[in-house]
Amino acid sequence: MPGRRSASEPPPAPDTVSDVIRWAAFSCVLVPLVLVWYGTSLAGAAGAALGLAAVTAVCRVLLRRSERCAERHRRSGRRCAEQRGGRHTRRRTPVD
Template identity: 55%
Template sequence: MSSSRPTTETRAGDDRTTELIRWAAFSCVLVPVVLLWYGTSLAGTAGTAVGLAAVTAVCRLLLRRSERCAARPPGGAHPPRAPHRGGRRRTGTGSRRGGRHSGGSTPVG
């Protein structure tokens, strides 16, 4: 019987990710304040804040997605594929593609 409770390893990874996201959000607030403090224009500071927020949101999305993929059991929802047992072989007209051909292609005549 499998339980739906996360393992300690999963929770530790989740805690680290949450802490990382909190620091990133803190930076999204701190950087514009520092830029304003040092005299950067309001428009430049706003643009920086929006850019940092966008990057933080994308990173958060990717981190959460990688955690979900890592938490999946090996094999996931898709069963493993059967090993490949050779390529398709064409017979008849047009079976050769490129390479050297025996015989010439000039008309006899």
Template identity: 55%
Template sequence: CAPAASTAARGAGPAPVSTAARWAAFGCVLAPVVLVVYGASAGGVTWVAPVLAAVTGICRLLLRRAERGAAGARCAAGDVPR
């Protein structure tokens, strides 16, 4: 089996992991802004963006790992997408 190609490489649109990562990055920027707008101090929310970015990065790695594992299982079963 060839290495698993993402759906973006096959031309079927953006990969689900990339789309999720983009939304998560948007949330990392939006969350501190919303907290400040609703009354939290700017100094008090300085930790929010880096923590959310770290969680986003970890989740992205786990999603990629799961995607590769699923592709490997499909390959081993002989169910290769065309």
């Protein structure tokens, strides 16, 4: 049956990034409503919503990139910084 897993397969990991993004999107809607409720101008609330949406979008990109990097690390055994030519901390320079 396609729905059954063997005993050796690990259970699927929860998609925590999607949960974080959902809560962030919820706050992008809720915060401006609360600001308007407490007397902030519509322009101020709209600015807050746009700022929160921009931060949410950047965080989503960074979280997804981190997920892809971690998945490559699990498959290849190499660190992500080594894969993209980042800093190598294994080589150290002598200190006087």
